[in-house]
Amino acid sequence: QIHAGFFSTVDANKFEIVSIESVQCQHRWRMYLNNQHNYLLSENKTESQSVKQLYHGLSADNLDAVIHQGFLRQYGKRMRYGDGVYFARDAQFSAKAIFAVPDAEDHRYVIVARVIVGDYTLG
Secondary structure, three states: OHHHHHHOOOOOOOOOOOOOOOOOOHHHHHHHHHHHHHHHHHHOOOHHHHEEEEEEEEOHHHHHHHHHHOOOHHHOOOOOOOOOOOOEOOHHHHOOOOOOOOOOOOOOEEEEEEEEOOOOOOO
16 A cells, blocks of 8 residues: 555656665553644544545655654755644655755655644645
């Protein structure tokens, strides 16, 4: 599912997936589920309306920090639309070298995350 989702918006001739790893911190997962439950109740929305699988491109330098501490605003350097952590519906945007900065071996890093979204707009 991750592989197919990524290549549904990315040119397979330009990218090769080297590895896919599942990373889940149990403490953060419980916090996420609690936040999701509270949000869905307060907004009277369903999971399918408010939880999306989105992509986030990042540098190798920030990868360990995001894995161990979560998505924190201070890791962002290109905040075009204000403070926050940016995600994309399509992997083609997050996989761009400006976001998924290539490392010394020309590898790029993209995280696929379940994201609770509020109101959003095309952008």
